[in-house]
Amino acid sequence: MTGLNKLRMNLTVMNTIVLLGLSVFIAVVLYATISLNRDSDINNSLEIYCAQLAGNLDYLESEDPESPELEEDRVNFQAFLEGLNKNNVTYMVWNENFEAVSASTNLNIDSQELKNLILRYVAEKQSKYWVVNYRTDTQNLKVCTYTIIGKDGGLKTFQVIKDMSSESSVLANAVNIMSIVVIIGAVASGLCGYFLSGRSLVPIKKGMEHQQEFLADASHELRTPIAVIQTNLEVVRGDGEESVNSQMEWLNNAYNETKRMHRIVEDLMFLARADAGEVHIEDSEVDLGFLCCEVAERMLTVAAGKQINLLVDVPDTPLIVFGDESQLTQLLVILMDNAIKYSESGTYITVSAEKAGTMVVMKVADQGIGIPEADLKKVFQRFYRVDKARSREEGGTGLGLSIAQWIVERHRGVIDANSEDGRGTTMVVKFTAYSSTDKEASCERTEV
Template identity: 30%
Template sequence: MKSSSIVTKLWIVINILTLIVIGVAGIVHTSIMDKIYYDVQFRQLTSLARKVANFTSTENDSQAMDLKVKMASDFIEGNIMVYDKKGIVQSSEGFAKSTKDTSLVPINPTYSPLTKDDIKELLSGETVFHKGNNPFFNTQVLTVGVPVTDPQSLIGAVVIHVPIEPLAGQLAVFKTITVYSTVGGLGLAITLSFLFSKKVFEPLRNMSRVALAMANGDFSRRITINTTDEVGLLADSLNTLSGQLQEKLAQLERLDQTRREFVSNLSHEMKTPLSIIQAFTEALQDDLAVDANEKSSYLNNIYEETARLKRLITDILDLKKMEEGYEDFKMNYVDLKLLASSVQSNFSTLAEEKGVKLIFHISRKTPLVWGDSDRLKQVFINLLDNAVRHTPRGGEIVITIGHKADNVLIEIKDSGLGIAPEDLPMIWERFYKGDKSRSRSQGGTGLGLAIVKRIIETHGGHISVWSKLGEGTIFTIILPKEMVMR
């Protein structure tokens, strides 16, 4: 465990505080234990002295009295003296020599079970209690004297002497138990404080590791959250930050990849027509055309490639504007029936040339939609152009326009060759072409479907595709109720 770690610092602080608290508590406990213990002994001996006084005051048989007093003294392992109203010892039992028939006030005060002050207090009717060395017993004793009175006067006294040594031994046992308990508690506190410190700051250590990983570019690490307190909230915030940074980084990587692919694809798309234009131009400059027809063919190829470059640049600019939100759509109510009729006229000749049948199913109840007429027409043109070009002779294309609930549904279905399953997710990407050789021969730029998707999304709609090789393709457009005129 590193000395500079926050776990170690907290552990040291907790241990210091624990030592201070336990030390102060131990000192206080030790200082008051003696007083409490001897106070308890005083109350117990006082109670016993009163009981002895009760049965001796009514006992006239001296032998019976001595027997009872002896039983009581044996019970406490001490000395009990019973005085009458004249201060003469009536019974004396227990350790040390008997003082029976001696006076409460001795001839030699320095060699007496009671001091002058004890005798004075006892004769005045007060309870006596003290501990210390007693020359009479030649040992440390605990002394309790209880006066026995009737309503008018003092009629006697009971004095109990108990050696302190056995009591001190019991007290020492209590103190030893206290010391062992304190040491054990301190050891337990040190262990628990370490475990507590480690558990409390483990999330912080995890956060530190995750933050370091983030600094090194690894945003995949996460913190396990087991609490809902401030530490848990901080861990959750760090997890959220890591996730957001990971997502942003992935977006930047995808954007960078898209840009690289865009530049590569654009270079490729422009390189071929430019090479063709250059080749035919050089052929014309070198007078390689043998006659007017061949020269016209060269010029026609140059024109077609130039037109293709123009379409490519136009599509790129349109897509860029829509992706950046700069395209200014001219929104108005659009009649899809009229729009479909216009598109049908545009494609009827091309469809006849290709031997493809166009079929339109348009519901009379199709509502007007709020949109850009030119852009919606561009959607139809792109989708129909793809359908016509990819449907073999004898096939058919079915265009269905209707509504369901508050949505307008547009479906363009062809009986063409279909799209391979692995190509379906990528058909919306810029410059993606499932069949590159056929795309070039048919004049596509590879941006049509990307533009179609962006136009529909700008109108708040959704476009999806279903396709199966050998069966055909279905494009489905849904314009939401917000775009429909009620």
């Protein structure tokens, strides 16, 4: 099963790659969403800080900020500074001469760099609020620049600077967590995929094993008649001077094996078409009781040839089932033919049918050699025979009951074998009875 193992690995790898790709895509989208939302929130906060800082310009430019008249402004500005410190934000206020009007005591960027940003802001005619990322080997900052015209007619520039270290650390941790989750998910996906692909390939594995066994059995079954034909024809060829009549025994042996091989091939072709769903089906109402009588009448000659009595016991009332009449006929032929092959001269074979509740039960009972209990579950296997020598002698192919089982299951029925070794076998087949109610429902579905 090297091919299946390779297929299993390929399925596992493909599933893992697909799930890994999906996980990475989700992680990237999640990271981008978090990053964009974070930047948007921080940018909005910095713009608000700049506006609030501009609102405190009069207090910042006052000659005596400590005067009692500015007490309220001083309290408000101190509360504003506390909010900045809490969020790792510093500020710088410039006049038109690029002189510092006010600045945080813990300013975390060189003032010259801030001046350069102001020059870029003016030169590039940026929007009212200009937020830029400022990164060095040791710093990761966001700087928001904002200008207004003061009451004295001079240009006033406000800058707030946000230290992004903590936010970057949180985002990096989120990336690490997502990476770990993706890796764990990939490993779990691989293990689960390997397990599930193994489960899904079980039917294929069984099918391949069944096919290999079937081919081996078919080869074996065909090898025997071919060998017999070859042996008998070699005898005929070796006696070239003999007449045809004197060689008739060998020719008859070859001919009989040819007929047997033809039956094997026909049965194999039927099962192959059945497995492929290519058997032509024409369902209709079938009177199973009448069909039992009809097929039994055809099999009387075969039974009489072995001095076997064939009895039919069916009620006068119709036993209607819904199915393919030709297939149901084939089913009855197989069951009766099997019963005749494995019955001794002077015995009885009884074919009966009756209605039991919603089911039509058909039985073919013989007084033949019977089937050992250990073999009862195997009789429907292809090429299985209880008595191989006798089956070959009677011209059996070992495929009849397999075909019978397929026909019964195709008609949504059940077939079972009841037997006592040495005392005969009863094949029991159950079909759902077809009633007028079923017919009306079928007509209604057709009209709709």
